[in-house]
Amino acid sequence: RSYESPARFLNYFNWRDAKGDWQRSRAITLSVQMRSGEKIGHFGEEIDVMLNSLKEQLPEDLIYARTSDQPLQVEENVELFMRSLWEAIILVVIVALIGFWEWRSALLMALSIPLTLGMTFGMMYILGIDLQQVSIAALIIALGLLVDDPVVASDAIKRELAGGRPISIAAWLGPSKLAEAILYATITNIVAYLPFLTLPGGTGEFLYSLPIVLTCSLVAALIVAMTFIPFLGYFLMKPKPEPPIEERRKKGFPAFYYRVGEWAINHRWKVLVGSLVLLAGSGLIASQLKTDFFPKDLSYLSYLDVWLPEDAPLSATNEAARHAEEVVREVAEAYGKEHAEKGGKSREVLKSLTTFVGGGGPRFWFSVSPEMQQLNYAQVIIEVNDKHDTNHLVGLMQKALDEQVPGARIDVRQLDTGKPIAMPVEIRISGDDMAALRQEADKVKTILRATPHAQRVRDDWGEESFAVKLETDSDRANAAGLTNLDVAASSAAGISGAQVTTLREGDKQIPVVARLRMEERAQLADVQNLYVYSLQGDQKAPLRQVSSIEYGMQSEKVRRRNQFRTITVSCMAEAGHLPSEIMSAARPQLMAFAEQLPPGYRMEIGGSEEEQVKGFKNLVVVLLISLVAIYLSLVYQFKNAIKPFVVFAAVPYGIAGG
Numbered sequence: 001r002s003y004e005s006p007a008r009f010l011n012y013f014n015w016r017d018a019k020g021d022w023q024r025s026r027a028i029t030l031s032v033q034m035r036s037g038e039k040i041g042h043f044g045e046e047i048d049v050m051l052n053s054l055k056e057q058l059p060e061d062l063i064y065a066r067t068s069d070q071p072l073q074v075e076e077n078v079e080l081f082m083r084s085l086w087e088a089i090i091l092v093v094i095v096a097l098i099g100f101w102e103w104r105s106a107l108l109m110a111l112s113i114p115l116t117l118g119m120t121f122g123m124m125y126i127l128g129i130d131l132q133q134v135s136i137a138a139l140i141i142a143l144g145l146l147v148d149d150p151v152v153a154s155d156a157i158k159r160e161l162a163g164g165r166p167i168s169i170a171a172w173l174g175p176s177k178l179a180e181a182i183l184y185a186t187i188t189n190i191v192a193y194l195p196f197l198t199l200p201g202g203t204g205e206f207l208y209s210l211p212i213v214l215t216c217s218l219v220a221a222l223i224v225a226m227t228f229i230p231f232l233g234y235f236l237m238k239p240k241p242e243p244p245i246e247e248r249r250k251k252g253f254p255a256f257y258y259r260v261g262e263w264a265i266n267h268r269w270k271v272l273v274g275s276l277v278l279l280a281g282s283g284l285i286a287s288q289l290k291t292d293f294f295p296k297d298l299s300y301l302s303y304l305d306v307w308l309p310e311d312a313p314l315s316a317t318n319e320a321a322r323h324a325e326e327v328v329r330e331v332a333e334a335y336g337k338e339h340a341e342k343g344g345k346s347r348e349v350l351k352s353l354t355t356f357v358g359g360g361g362p363r364f365w366f367s368v369s370p371e372m373q374q375l376n377y378a379q380v381i382i383e384v385n386d387k388h389d390t391n392h393l394v395g396l397m398q399k400a401l402d403e404q405v406p407g408a409r410i411d412v413r414q415l416d417t418g419k420p421i422a423m424p425v426e427i428r429i430s431g432d433d434m435a436a437l438r439q440e441a442d443k444v445k446t447i448l449r450a451t452p453h454a455q456r457v458r459d460d461w462g463e464e465s466f467a468v469k470l471e472t473d474s475d476r477a478n479a480a481g482l483t484n485l486d487v488a489a490s491s492a493a494g495i496s497g498a499q500v501t502t503l504r505e506g507d508k509q510i511p512v513v514a515r516l517r518m519e520e521r522a523q524l525a526d527v528q529n530l531y532v533y534s535l536q537g538d539q540k541a542p543l544r545q546v547s548s549i550e551y552g553m554q555s556e557k558v559r560r561r562n563q564f565r566t567i568t569v570s571c572m573a574e575a576g577h578l579p580s581e582i583m584s585a586a587r588p589q590l591m592a593f594a595e596q597l598p599p600g601y602r603m604e605i606g607g608s609e610e611e612q613v614k615g616f617k618n619l620v621v622v623l624l625i626s627l628v629a630i631y632l633s634l635v636y637q638f639k640n641a642i643k644p645f646v647v648f649a650a651v652p653y654g655i656a657g658g
Helices: 039-058 072-099 104-126 133-142 148-162 167-177 179-198 203-204 209-236 252-266 268-287 315-336 386-406 433-449 475-479 485-494 524-529 579-595 607-638 643-648 651-657
Strands: 010-016 023-026 301-307 352-356 375-382 411-413 427-433 454-459 465-472 498-505 508-514 531-532 540-542 547-554 564-573 602-606
Touching: 010 315, 010 607, 023 315, 039 072, 072 104, 072 133, 104 133, 104 148, 104 209, 133 209, 148 209, 148 498, 167 179, 167 209, 167 427, 179 203, 179 209, 179 607, 203 607, 252 268, 268 475, 268 651, 301 315, 301 386, 315 352, 315 375, 315 386, 375 386, 375 433, 386 411, 427 433, 427 579, 427 607, 433 454, 433 579, 454 651, 475 485, 485 498, 485 524, 485 531, 564 579, 579 602, 579 607, 602 607, 607 643
Parallel strands: none
Antiparallel strands: 010 023, 010 352, 301 375, 301 411, 352 375, 427 564, 427 602, 454 564, 465 547, 498 508, 531 540
């Protein structure tokens, strides 16, 4: 009894010993998923308890390590939200002090934020929305919106007090006068975000909680503005006389604002022309902006895709992966020396390396699709101690790996925040003839190699590899009383082995395989020394008498898309550049290439651009729905079909400022 030989899948873990030296040892990686409805924090604690109990039962020298720790990531995201919350409260207090110039209004604004968030959390709980990456991001966005209604209500109370109203009347009269405006402002904001629920596919699932959380926060802000603000204002606000508007126009910032506004009105045509120039300039700048479907995630993890030629054995793949690990450790050590701690001590940048040889590991991130098991592929998961180092290391590691690991194609990949995309730039060519497809793919490779910022150009069929084929002479086999099945079964049994029975041991079923000894099947010529035995009788004959060996080149992989043979040419973008830059530069040549394709062949653009086009089409629909909904809400508010266009006229200027 022994392990499968030769092995088809291996797992290694790189770790630091007590002396700080790196060690590489065999490993087993377990992937544990949380059940729906559970809390990730409690889930992580239960995993820790279980691991601690297992450590008492297993040998002491076993090493336990977490390659991917989602509870830690969620904890850090929550900490980011809490930090943003305190920053928002402090900023609101400062702005209120500057705007209202009194501490009472500032305190009232500060109290409104936790009240609104508390109600928002309650609504999220009722609707079944968990605290996760998108919902936390939505809450951070909502911090800038949920103070609008309380600010308006507080200012209304202050105006009524300045007008001589007693606090018992001003506390409810001020917000009541603006109740309709506050309500429609809230409705307008809500209908601007709710259409995101119509997004289909993975993007819609990913962003599902965004409009719901924003809607909950806006509704909560409306309730707080109309209830808690009058209640708290009754106890906090004090009357403070304000000078008349004519006097305020004579000094300070109001005087400056009044002069600017008066000049703009008196020179309205000049201001209009200047604003149009500003819009044209912003449009020109916007046309130069780079586009991407989803940004890279800020994470402790990145990974390597290690590819060797299609016919590479597992031993060669393992050696290339080991060499890549050494290069990664060297780059991380050099980076730690360049970015040393305050005392000059070199930082320990790299925490661990987890390597899977012969296939991809378990899914460790939602946007990383595990590769199928194949002998020429290895995956190395890189974990750093500070997630802010990941983005800086990617370019350095890619350059070093390209220079120091020959014979392998290695891609350094960061984690994406959106839908899984195999390669950022993909050009698909579909047709029937394999040779013609390879020829057309070579033309696309030439285009991409000549494109600025494109690197590591390849196709997904790989290079043709040397193959040995056993061709059966049917006439001779039939004369010897043998069939093609007899020849195939005997040759396969001698070289690869044939299962003769199964051994049961406890709850395991161990296959018993019969095959030739290693020395009897070590050389290619040994194949012809085999005997072929009939499955139906006792006839037998040497394999060399009923077959011949032929040599040639063949494609190890032939991929299909929608039932058509399809070869995909892809490439990566250099560090600091986006796939959209490559596509913009290569598009004229690619369009010319598509026009010269033979009949029956077609070209399609995939990768991030394909997903970006799909996503942007859906976002255009969402935008149109939002605009129509906002227009209808404004028409209902103003009781006029023309006045809403005055509001929409300010939108381009807001976009220009953004």
